[in-house]
Amino acid sequence: MSSTNLTREEAAARAALIGKVHYDIDLDLTGATDREADTFRSRTSVDLEVNEAGSTFIDLRARGVRLVELDGVDVTADALATTEAGCYEKDEGIALRNLKAGDHRLVVDADAVYSRTGEGLHRFVDPVDGETYLYTQFETADAKRMFACFDQPDIKATYRLSVAAPAHWRVISNAEPDTATEGDSARHEVVVDYPLSTYLVALCAGPYQGVTDEWRGRLTHHPETPAGQPKELSVPLGVYCRASLIDSLDAERILTETKQGFDFYHRNFGFAYPFGVYNQVFVPEFNAGAMENAGCVTIRDEYVFSSTPTQYRYERRADTILHELAHMWFGDLVTMRWWDDLWLNESFATWASAISQAEETQYDTAWVTFANVEKSWAYEQDQLPTTHPISADAGDIETVEANFDGITYAKGASVLKQLQAYVGREEFFAGVRRHFAAHQFSNATFDDLLGSLEEASGRDLSGWAEQWLKTTGPSRLYPEFNLEDGRYSSFAVRQEADSPREHRVAVGLYRLEGDTVNRVRRVELDVSGGRTEVPELAGEEAADLVLVNDDDLTYCLMGLDEGSTAFALENIDRIAEPMARTLCWSAAWEATREGRLKARDFVRLVARGASAETELAVLEKVLSQAVTALTRYAEPEWAAGEGRKLLARELLAGARGERPEPALVFARALARVPLTDDAADYFRGVLAGEAGSLTVDADLRWTALTALIAGGAVTAPEQEVARLEEQDRTASGARQALTARAAVPERAVKERVADEIFSGGLSNVELRAALSGLAAPGAESLLDGVAARYFDEAQRVWDEFSTEMATTTLEGLYPRWDVSSRTVERTGEFLEAERSHGLKRILVERRDALERALRLRSVDAE
Numbered sequence: 025m026s027s028t029n030l031t032r033e034e035a036a037a038r039a040a041l042i043g044k045v046h047y048d049i050d051l052d053l054t055g056a057t058d059r060e061a062d063t064f065r066s067r068t069s070v071d072l073e074v075n076e077a078g079s080t081f082i083d084l085r086a087r088g089v090r091l092v093e094l095d096g097v098d099v100t101a102d103a104l105a106t107t108e109a110g111c112y113e114k115d116e117g118i119a120l121r122n123l124k125a126g127d128h129r130l131v132v133d134a135d136a137v138y139s140r141t142g143e144g145l146h147r148f149v150d151p152v153d154g155e156t157y158l159y160t161q162f163e164t165a166d167a168k169r170m171f172a173c174f175d176q177p178d179i180k181a182t183y184r185l186s187v188a189a190p191a192h193w194r195v196i197s198n199a200e201p202d203t204a205t206e207g208d209s210a211r212h213e214v215v216v217d218y219p220l221s222t223y224l225v226a227l228c229a230g231p232y233q234g235v236t237d238e239w240r241g242r243l244t245h246h247p248e249t250p251a252g253q254p255k256e257l258s259v260p261l262g263v264y265c266r267a268s269l270i271d272s273l274d275a276e277r278i279l280t281e282t283k284q285g286f287d288f289y290h291r292n293f294g295f296a297y298p299f300g301v302y303n304q305v306f307v308p309e310f311n312a313g314a315m316e317n318a319g320c321v322t323i324r325d326e327y328v329f330s331s332t333p334t335q336y337r338y339e340r341r342a343d344t345i346l347h348e349l350a351h352m353w354f355g356d357l358v359t360m361r362w363w364d365d366l367w368l369n370e371s372f373a374t375w376a377s378a379i380s381q382a383e384e385t386q387y388d389t390a391w392v393t394f395a396n397v398e399k400s401w402a403y404e405q406d407q408l409p410t411t412h413p414i415s416a417d418a419g420d421i422e423t424v425e426a427n428f429d430g431i432t433y434a435k436g437a438s439v440l441k442q443l444q445a446y447v448g449r450e451e452f453f454a455g456v457r458r459h460f461a462a463h464q465f466s467n468a469t470f471d472d473l474l475g476s477l478e479e480a481s482g483r484d485l486s487g488w489a490e491q492w493l494k495t496t497g498p499s500r501l502y503p504e505f506n507l508e509d510g511r512y513s514s515f516a517v518r519q520e521a522d523s524p525r526e527h528r529v530a531v532g533l534y535r536l537e538g539d540t541v542n543r544v545r546r547v548e549l550d551v552s553g554g555r556t557e558v559p560e561l562a563g564e565e566a567a568d569l570v571l572v573n574d575d576d577l578t579y580c581l582m583g584l585d586e587g588s589t590a591f592a593l594e595n596i597d598r599i600a601e602p603m604a605r606t607l608c609w610s611a612a613w614e615a616t617r618e619g620r621l622k623a624r625d626f627v628r629l630v631a632r633g634a635s636a637e638t639e640l641a642v643l644e645k646v647l648s649q650a651v652t653a654l655t656r657y658a659e660p661e662w663a664a665g666e667g668r669k670l671l672a673r674e675l676l677a678g679a680r681g682e683r684p685e686p687a688l689v690f691a692r693a694l695a696r697v698p699l700t701d702d703a704a705d706y707f708r709g710v711l712a713g714e715a716g717s718l719t720v721d722a723d724l725r726w727t728a729l730t731a732l733i734a735g736g737a738v739t740a741p742e743q744e745v746a747r748l749e750e751q752d753r754t755a756s757g758a759r760q761a762l763t764a765r766a767a768v769p770e771r772a773v774k775e776r777v778a779d780e781i782f783s784g785g786l787s788n789v790e791l792r793a794a795l796s797g798l799a800a801p802g803a804e805s806l807l808d809g810v811a812a813r814y815f816d817e818a819q820r821v822w823d824e825f826s827t828e829m830a831t832t833t834l835e836g837l838y839p840r841w842d843v844s845s846r847t848v849e850r851t852g853e854f855l856e857a858e859r860s861h862g863l864k865r866i867l868v869e870r871r872d873a874l875e876r877a878l879r880l881r882s883v884d885a886e
Contacts, residue, residue, distance in 0.1 A: 027117030043073035045181035068172040070130040081117040083168035083175040086134040093131040132172035140787040142311035144169025152268035157230035159307040167222035180219035196228040226317030234264030235275035248457035249294040262303040285349040288380040294457035316351030331723035334685040336640035350376035361467040363424035371436025393641040395576040398434035405430030415493040438579040447481035455480035502583035515561035527551040532574030533567035597636035619883040623657035631674040647693035659885040699735025726760035734767040734800035766797025795836035804841040811839035838870040
């Protein structure tokens with residue numbers, strides 16, 4: 025048995041044995057407010073139906089197990105494996121031997137552990153008021169950290185949660201609780217009477233405050249809508265956060281965007297929202313963006329903006345809100361059978377959030393953001409040696425957890441966008457509606473969805489699925505043409521790929537007209553094979569700029585011809601349409617990563633065009649790419665001299681600009697490059713409350729102070745950190761103080777921070793903050809000891825830390841700052857030994873990034 029790393033085969037065998045399941049979960053959280061509390065009492069009664077005689081196991085990760093009782097008989101001794109020290113062996117789970125066919129009742133009484141890693145039942149104490157907050161995070165398979173369960177997606181169950189908690193706490197879960205107060209404590213009863221996978225169960229408990237409302241609307245009935253679905257319905261809504269953040273909770277905007285999502289999905293999905301109440305809880309120290317628990321979505325509370333947000337931050341939050349809402353249908357109502365089809369959940373929700381944003385909300389350029397942000401993530405991931413097909417083979421939980429990546433989210437969403445264009449919008453939605461109707465409250469596979477789409481569209485999609493879902497790597501599309509007297513005598517789209525795919529693309533021709541670059545011709549066509557002629561463009565006057573994936577219809581690396589490249593480098597700030605402009609940014613960045621464009625030329629391009637960029641999402645991304653190009657891909661001598669001055673000068677000019685939102689983006693990027701004298705003067709001004717068009721808030725002060733400390737421009741860093749920390753007594757302030765202290769440019773400080781990280785004593789958020797400060801700009805020469813220690817500690821970290829904490833630690837501490845063959849060789853030596861899949865993947869990916877940096881520095885020096 026491998027309870028903590030369940031395999032697909034074990035899950036299938038268990039699902040065949042186990043029929044209907046109901047959990048009665050009794051939790052005692054009354055001691056959670058004790059600052060020393062680290063465990064809670066969890067008693068689970070499981071009513072289960074066994075389909076045929078056999079043996080299996082149930083999952084539980086706990087400090088200790090008090091009792092295992094099966095059908096009234098104490099089987100504790102027989103059910104538990106123990107370590108040499110006599111402790112419960114969580115890797116083995118709890119054995120259920122020789123079960124007879126029929127109904128059984130299992131009782132497991134245990135002492136479970138509060139988490140500080142964002143996994144299981146996480147406990148947080150707010151430094152503002154000392155209040156304690158709890159929330160759950162169970163995906164991929166961490167429900168077992170709170171209660172004994174069959175922790176796999178295809179054993180859906182019903183639930184009753186009985187939660188004892190302090191009387192002043194609110195309990196928020198998948199359904200509204202019935203609450204009875206008993207002195208200083210209260211008992212909350214939650215009944216989940218619909219089938220739900222264990223990873224979608226949710227519990228938030230603490231003095232959460234918030235706002236309630238209601239969505240009222242209509243369900244559009246389509247031919248695929250099941251009988252009995254309502255036409256008009258209402259859904260109670262709740263938005264909650266910590267008490268100390270309630271004044272910053274812009275609930276009206278959040279609720280407006282949530283309601284817009286309900287409008288869009290009810291107009292297109294043909295199935296009414298299935299889970300009664302819909303609560304969104306902004307929780308502290310969350311690892312991901314959010315989690316789609318049925319009726320109780322948890323969202324990282326950095327999305328409660330206590331400091332000045334940009335429009336892009338609002339857009340990303342709306343994207344998250346709509347992503348999780350889409351999951352209520354695709355993921356929660358219909359759930360994957362096993363994690364091979366994780367991509368279906370995440371790709372669909374990513375696609376759905378983009379299309380609903382673009383068509384229903386104020387963020388009507390959401391597809392531009394998608395093209396620059398999501399696709400950049402996908403392209404980078406798809407060029408790694410660890411890339412995998414969208415439809416990936418996931419043999420165990422460890423493999424699954426490594427696949428929460430740019431392929432699963434962004435590439436998958438990109439090909440779903442293509443599929444919608446290929447079969448037609450209405451046909452695509454009709455197939456989705458068939459899927460919901462056929463598999464409601466149950467589990468399904470990709471083949472099930474593909475069948476529904478084929479029925480709705482009348483197309484055979486097996487070839488499409490084979491091309492796009494079973495292969496790896498991006499295709500490259502380039503224009504190929506001949507000119508005669510300034511006109512195209514021939515024009516074609518050339519495809520470079522190991523296995524050429526079919527693409528639906530638009531070819532756009534652009535010319536400089538006055539002071540702006542505008543599109544003058546567009547041709548849409550299907551591309552297949554290595555070369556596809558575009559006869560419509562024969563005889564057309566040659567363009568200044570040619571885009572062979574105009575409007576971003578397909579997933580590809582779009583190449584520019586030599587003339588278009590030169591034109592874009594000189595005129596990117598004049599391109600009128602945001603999508604065309606972002607495609608040029610993307611093409612330039614991918615050319616840089618491939619070594620076809622020097623890193624210094626990309627930095628110069630950003631210096632030329634960033635100030636004219638209107639899309640904040642694109643601006644933020646290209647500035648980040650420019651920092652990477654300067655610090656990792658450019659030849660070091662040029663980067664330390666001319667390059668640093670050039671980029672810092674342009675970032676500083678942007679930070680001093682008249683428009684506050686772009687200025688804030690520029691200021692944050694400025695803090696990520698090695699400090700110049702002018703930048704130091706600017707950040708000192710910020711600390712004095714002088715920042716031009718920007719409002720100087722706590723976050724901006726921390727950004728400025730950390731940049732100054734990292735650059736060695738603060739004589740008494742601890743004193744300055746303590747002073748600012750006194751002014752900002754929030755969780756955010758505590759986190760940023762930790763980053764600032766870790767940024768002190770002294771070898772002893774770096775080694776002490778590394779000691780803390782390697783010890784495993786930091787919480788998930790403390791870990792991220794420490795890593796951020798440790799490798800602050802300019803720290804490279806101080807981290808030799810950390811680099812040497814990394815390879816000695818990596819295996820122990822992987823073995824002893826949780827998956828989330830080990831991954832964050834080993835990704836963050838990998839000596840990427842040492843761009844040398846020495847680190848590449850050390851990595852290779854480490855990988856010569858037998859390593860687990862997850863650990864090996866981290867090191868292989870980091871080594872690949874280092875090898876790319878070495879190659880590109882050589883190119884840049886030519």
